[in-house]
Amino acid sequence: RKEVEQDPGPFNVPEGATVAFNCTYSNSASQSFFWYRQDCRKEPKLLMSVYSSGNEDGRFTAQLNRASQYISLLIRDSKLSDSATYLCVVHDMRFGAGTRLTVKP
Amino acid sequence: DAGVIQSPRHEVTEMGQEVTLRCKPISGHDYLFWYRQTMMRGLELLIYFNNNVPIDDSGMPEDRFSAKMPNASFSTLKIQPSEPRDSAVYFCASSLDVDNEQFFGPGTRLTVL
Numbered sequence: 001r002k003e004v005e006q007d008p009g010p011f012n013v014p015e016g017a018t019v020a021f022n023c024t025y026s027n028s029a030s031q032s033f034f035w036y037r038q039d040c041r042k043e044p045k046l047l048m049s050v051y052s053s054g055n056e057d058g059r060f061t062a063q064l065n066r067a068s069q070y071i072s073l074l075i076r077d078s079k080l081s082d083s084a085t086y087l088c089v090v091h092d093m094r095f096g097a098g099t100r101l102t103v104k105p
Numbered sequence: 106d107a108g109v110i111q112s113p114r115h116e117v118t119e120m121g122q123e124v125t126l127r128c129k130p131i132s133g134h135d136y137l138f139w140y141r142q143t144m145m146r147g148l149e150l151l152i153y154f155n156n157n158v159p160i161d162d163s164g165m166p167e168d169r170f171s172a173k174m175p176n177a178s179f180s181t182l183k184i185q186p187s188e189p190r191d192s193a194v195y196f197c198a199s200s201l202d203v204d205n206e207q208f209f210g211p212g213t214r215l216t217v218l
Contacts (some may be wrong), residue, residue, distance in 0.1 A: 093203075
């Protein structure tokens, strides 16, 4: 079993849709969790950290479920500019394979 | 700050040649990471340094790969001899702490023919 597994995708959604990604991890001792965004042929960049109580940043909501060992990312009212690959990261430095999102007009 | 700087941005070489990738982390960051990204395997951690000292090199594929960090502002990843299966994008990243946000460089796209 991989240490970090993500929804395989790709996700193709219309503008304005709500989309959710999940990411499971195997190391129950993991303490830090993040979502990164990677545009085509670019480097990954931090989208948001994931806190135990859940956190929201505008249209983006991240949640952590320690009991089931997964984190999630919810994007509301998706925009064309949200099209990218979303990578979950579970420390120590274990990246998921990424979920590709395409938002269409 | 200019961010993490990597060079070269693109490298095309022939099998058997030595390849050296370079990285300059963000000033003040104590941690430096080397990653490799391929379609098949995603983003893999190769090695990371803390205050110029290698902490975990368990991700280094084999003896053909070596990494050094002679000072706080410079690191190299060397592949000798290179093989076609080493073709990938190699990213360098730095951070203030091991659990903090990592800032990635633009990557080096390596093609080994």
